[in-house]
Amino acid sequence: MLTTIPTPRVVVDLPRLQANIAAMQALASKAGVRLRPHSKTHKSPVIARWQIEAGAVGICCAKLGEAEVMAEAGIGDIRLPYPINPSNADRVLALQDRTRVSIIVDDFEVARQWSVEMRAAGRKLAALVKVDVGFHRCGVNPEASDVLDTIRRIAELPGIEFRGLLSHAGHGYHAGSTEELLTIAKAEAEILNRLAADIRNAGQPVEEVSVGATPTARFIEAQKGVTEMRPGNYVFFDRTQAGLGSARLDECALHVVATVVSRPAPNRVVVDAGSKVLTSDGVRGFGQATGHGLVYPSLDPAEPDRSIAIERLSEEHGVMRVERSCPLRIGDRVRILPNHSCVVTNLADELLLVEGDRIVDRLPVAARGKSQ
Numbered sequence: 577m578l579t580t581i582p583t584p585r586v587v588v589d590l591p592r593l594q595a596n597i598a599a600m601q602a603l604a605s606k607a608g609v610r611l612r613p614h615s616k617t618h619k620s621p622v623i624a625r626w627q628i629e630a631g632a633v634g635i636c637c638a639k640l641g642e643a644e645v646m647a648e649a650g651i652g653d654i655r656l657p658y659p660i661n662p663s664n665a666d667r668v669l670a671l672q673d674r675t676r677v678s679i680i681v682d683d684f685e686v687a688r689q690w691s692v693e694m695r696a697a698g699r700k701l702a703a704l705v706k707v708d709v710g711f712h713r714c715g716v717n718p719e720a721s722d723v724l725d726t727i728r729r730i731a732e733l734p735g736i737e738f739r740g741l742l743s744h745a746g747h748g749y750h751a752g753s754t755e756e757l758l759t760i761a762k763a764e765a766e767i768l769n770r771l772a773a774d775i776r777n778a779g780q781p782v783e784e785v786s787v788g789a790t791p792t793a794r795f796i797e798a799q800k801g802v803t804e805m806r807p808g809n810y811v812f813f814d815r816t817q818a819g820l821g822s823a824r825l826d827e828c829a830l831h832v833v834a835t836v837v838s839r840p841a842p843n844r845v846v847v848d849a850g851s852k853v854l855t856s857d858g859v860r861g862f863g864q865a866t867g868h869g870l871v872y873p874s875l876d877p878a879e880p881d882r883s884i885a886i887e888r889l890s891e892e893h894g895v896m897r898v899e900r901s902c903p904l905r906i907g908d909r910v911r912i913l914p915n916h917s918c919v920v921t922n923l924a925d926e927l928l929l930v931e932g933d934r935i936v937d938r939l940p941v942a943a944r945g946k947s948q
Contacts, residue, residue: 578875578933579909583835584849586924587911588939589877590931592829593811594626600793600810601631607796607805612636612655614788614808617918619943620927621649623811634676636788636806640667641946647675649942655679657706657742657788657806659714662686665693668701678702680742682715687730694735704742704784705730707771709764711746718771724778727771731780740784740803741768741775748791749860754821761792765799772801791820814917815870819861825870830927831877831911832869832920834894842900849912851889853923857916871896872911873904875933880913 578587604611613627614636624635624646634653637643643654644667653676660668660679671677681687681703694701705727708715716723731738745764751757764787772782787799788806790813796805812830813823834849859865868886872879885897894912898904914920921927922944929937 577935578833578930581833581928581935583833583909584847584853585833585928586853586920586926587831587833587928587930588812589829589831590929590936592827593623593929596811596813596827596829597627597630600807601627603793603796604805605631607799609796609802610804612786612804612806613811614638614657614806615642615646615943617808617921618811618927619645619921619941619946620939621646621651621942622939624649624651627811633804636808637943639946639948640664640671641948642943643671643675643677645943645946647671652676655806657704657744657786659683659686659706662689662693665690665697669693669697669699672699672701676702678704678739680704680706680714681730682706682708684726684729687733687736691733691735700735700737702737702739703730704739704786707741707743707768709743709745709767710760711744713744713746715743718767723771724774727775728778728780738780740782740786741772742784742786743768743788745787745789745792748789749816749820751791751820751862753862757791757820758795758798761795762798764792765802769801790817791822794822809918812917812921814920815865815913815915816860818870818913819859819863819865821862825880825913826877828877828913830917830920831872831913833875834910834912836904836906836908836910837893839904839906843898845884845896845898845902845904847894847896847910847912848892849894850892852891853920854886854889854894854912854914855916855919855923856889857914857919859915868894869912869914872913873902873908875909875911877911877913886912
């Protein structure tokens with residue numbers, strides 16, 4: 577029971593998790609696109625299998641270490657939408673012995689080095705070209721005068737199996753409204769489709785056009801020409817997704833259970849969940865929310881108390897500003913909806929799967945800390 581476990585603990589509402597998996601798969605199926613969830617949110621082969629059993633074609637992993645954990649668990653199709661350096665060729669070759677692997681590239685010289693490694697091993701490596709659609713992190717510039725030549729040269733490399741184009745509209749996290757998010761989603765698809773058409777007109781097939789971000793996922797039907805979507809956060813959601821309109825609070829599956837350990841002043845309550853559990857990530861969304869999580873003043877995640885603000889974190893302490901009338905006392909337990917569930921998962925050894933306040937299973941975070 578949640579009333580007796582040591583805290584702080586990360587808990588996942590199992591019915592909500594299952595409903596989120598089903599809902600995103602239904603959205604993808606209705607739009608006629610393949611769903612390839614990003615596993616960096618849950619880092620669990622068990623949840624990855626649930627997603628695949630629901631209809632996903634495979635998963636994405638952020639780093640090779642995550643992919644190795646997933647492949648060891650039998651996940652059969654893994655995409656790494658991260659610029660993996662060819663110095664890791666031995667690990668990629670080992671992965672290919674266990675699962676289907678695809679990577680992204682956004683630089684010809686890197687692709688050429690991958691070609692050298694694959695030819696030496698007598699292998700082929702599936703690759704998509706990452707396109708910068710406005711987030712300005714990784715990706716080729718679709719407006720560059722030499723972008724078509726760069727992609728053509730990559731596609732012609734021996735040992736490289738060019739599959740298509742891939743993007744991440746991460747700037748959607750900074751949108752100010754639902755309308756702005758829709759505009760970003762449409763622009764993402766338009767940029768990719770225009771570039772794909774130019775590549776095809778030059779005689780090079782483009783099999784895949786892949787997009788990925790939870791905030792824009794709801795607009796997949798408006799992203800004509802897309803073949804694949806890669807949201808990740810949707811399995812749990814979090815305070816940021818609720819703030820961006822991607823989820824209702826009653827769809828958010830992951831919470832932190834914490835205990836009040838001090839009330840040194842009428843307007844200050846301290847809980848045992850600090851930065852080692854909640855992380856220091858700020859909240860994003862359309863409103864003016866602040867603080868390090870949304871607090872439910874009991875174990876019932878029915879209605880948060882928006883008058884409570886987690887104003888600061890140290891490693892072990894969450895310092896909350898409360899009203900003088902707040903009834904919380906030392907020993908009371910609260911639920912906290914974190915700002916960013918992906919990083920909270922990475923800080924936990926295991927997730928407690930719950931139905932109400934009853935623990936029904938314990939799920940190891942198998943790919944925790946796999947940053948290489």
